[in-house]
Amino acid sequence: MHPLFHYINKYTIISEDDFKVFLGHFTQKKIRKKHFLLEEGEIAKHMAFIVKGAMRQYYIDEKGVEHIVNLYVENYWAVDRESFVFCTPSIYTIDAWENCEVLLISRENTLKLRNQCRAFNELLLTLDELNTIATQKRITYSISFTAEIRYKHFVDNYPYFVDRFPQHIIASYLGITKDTLSRVRKKILKK
Numbered sequence: 451m452h453p454l455f456h457y458i459n460k461y462t463i464i465s466e467d468d469f470k471v472f473l474g475h476f477t478q479k480k481i482r483k484k485h486f487l488l489e490e491g492e493i494a495k496h497m498a499f500i501v502k503g504a505m506r507q508y509y510i511d512e513k514g515v516e517h518i519v520n521l522y523v524e525n526y527w528a529v530d531r532e533s534f535v536f537c538t539p540s541i542y543t544i545d546a547w548e549n550c551e552v553l554l555i556s557r558e559n560t561l562k563l564r565n566q567c568r569a570f571n572e573l574l575l576t577l578d579e580l581n582t583i584a585t586q587k588r589i590t591y592s593i594s595f596t597a598e599i600r601y602k603h604f605v606d607n608y609p610y611f612v613d614r615f616p617q618h619i620i621a622s623y624l625g626i627t628k629d630t631l632s633r634v635r636k637k638i639l640k641k
Contacts, residue, residue, distance in 0.1 A: 503550030
């Protein structure tokens, strides 16, 4: 059965017949490494469920410094939610860190599925709750804890990111420099 079927059934229940209708609202796409799902200034027209691969969401500040906002791997949804919901130009870029296979759903089809499929509504509610909790934790860790504690929390909670993304990307995601991350990692290894 399709990976999205298993993913949905982790959070709610959908029959195989309903899933076939559900899947009909998505389009498959392959995105090569270093190619874009979304570029700054574009309106996010799709949410992407990652079947295979890894992506990152970032913005570039006025000094040209890249700031990683989100990291995505299989079974994650990649989207600039603000741009997708409000149809406004994005300040973010989302690109493929690895070759990716994704399922895209448009805003129009998202709204259709909300009306047609109870499981999709339950899924969206659960994902919103989980996203809010993860965002709160990330903010709390960013403003309250040392770089060492942030990194340990990251490794404990997202070990699959450590293997998929280089240290400079992880450092940016944690809001620290790559030199600070290098020191933190050396300190942890000595313990």
